[in-house]
Amino acid sequence: xxxxxxxxxxxxxxxxxxxxxxxxxxxxxxxxxxxxxxxxxxxxxxxxxxxxxxxxxxxxxxxxxxxxxxxxxxxxxxxxxxxxxxxxxxxxxxxxxxxxxxxxxxxxxxxxxxxxxxxxxxxxxxxxxxxxxxxxxxxxxxxxxxxxxxxxxxxxxxxxxxxxxxxxxxxxxxxxxxxxxxxxxxxxxxxxxxxxxxxxxxxxxxxxxxxxxxxxxxxxxxxxxxxxxxxxxxxxxxxxxxxxxxxxxxxxxxxxxx
Numbered sequence: 036x037x038x039x040x041x042x043x044x045x046x047x048x049x050x051x052x053x054x055x056x057x058x059x060x061x062x063x064x065x066x067x068x069x070x071x072x073x074x075x076x077x078x079x080x081x082x083x084x085x086x087x088x089x090x091x092x093x094x095x096x097x098x099x100x101x102x103x104x105x106x107x108x109x110x111x112x113x114x115x116x117x118x119x120x121x122x123x124x125x126x127x128x129x130x131x132x133x134x135x136x137x138x139x140x141x142x143x144x145x146x147x148x149x150x151x152x153x154x155x156x157x158x159x160x161x162x163x164x165x166x167x168x169x170x171x172x173x174x175x176x177x178x179x180x181x182x183x184x185x186x187x188x189x190x191x192x193x194x195x196x197x198x199x200x201x202x203x204x205x206x207x208x209x210x211x212x213x214x215x216x217x218x219x220x221x222x223x224x225x226x227x228x229x230x231x232x233x234x235x236x237x238x239x240x241x242x243x244x245x246x247x248x249x250x251x252x253x254x255x256x257x258x259x260x261x262x263x264x265x266x267x268x269x270x271x272x273x274x275x276x277x278x279x280x281x282x283x284x285x286x287x288x289x290x291x292x293x
Contacts, residue, residue, distance in 0.1 A: 066198065067247055070199075070202045071127070071216055072089065072195070073202035074206065075155065092158075092159030097188070103167055120227050123162075124166075128217050215250045
């Protein structure tokens with residue numbers, strides 16, 4: 036089939052048309068994946084380890100994604116794969132929204148916690164694989180050329196790394212962004228589950244993209260308020276500084292004599 040495409044007079048034109056479509060589709064469908072991976076890395080408090088886990092995890096994820104693409108025509112025959120992916124994503128959402136109360140009695144949502152780098156890496160790779168069950172099926176519907184899908188996945192994984200890096204930064208700036216990320220994970224999990232149980236319930240891609248865009252708009256709607264009071268602390272330090280207090284007291288009589 037690849038030989039036929041290469042010999043085709045429209046080879047260059049068709050490739051130029053399909054490749055941007057696949058890349059754009061990978062970028063759009065990777066947005067929820069990126070925020071999920073970024074949220075998972077929050078389980079490691081060391082920023083340096085977060086970047087290492089993301090880099091190594093995505094290399095492993097790329098290998099698993101390539102294997103999935105090469106075996107996609109076989110994988111899609113078995114609904115058990117999609118069911119496993121759906122249950123895994125919904126388990127992540129359940130873990131996150133199962134609140135724990137802190138010392139003040141406030142409910143706290145949290146991603147899984149990792150005590151080492153090698154605990155985070157497999158979970159990042161498996162999470163990407165679960166998302167890929169949805170995106171790869173869509174890619175196959177666009178083109179049957181395996182090499183073209185692999186090229187789109189390669190560009191997609193690079194885009195995913197870039198986007199995940201941005202989301203790691205944004206998660207510390209926006210109040211609702213992590214919650215929004217896990218809501219989109221729930222949507223993807225429910226979509227996979229619907230595909231297994233009753234395919235007619237699966238919403239079209241434009242509905243998913245629109246829903247994710249609305250959820251992301253909510254996620255970016257409020258910034259985390261930084262602690263203020265720098266001026267107050269400065270004034271307090273000056274008043275409580277014994278040397279400053281002494282100098283002020285010594286200057287008062289001079290002003291009185293004048």
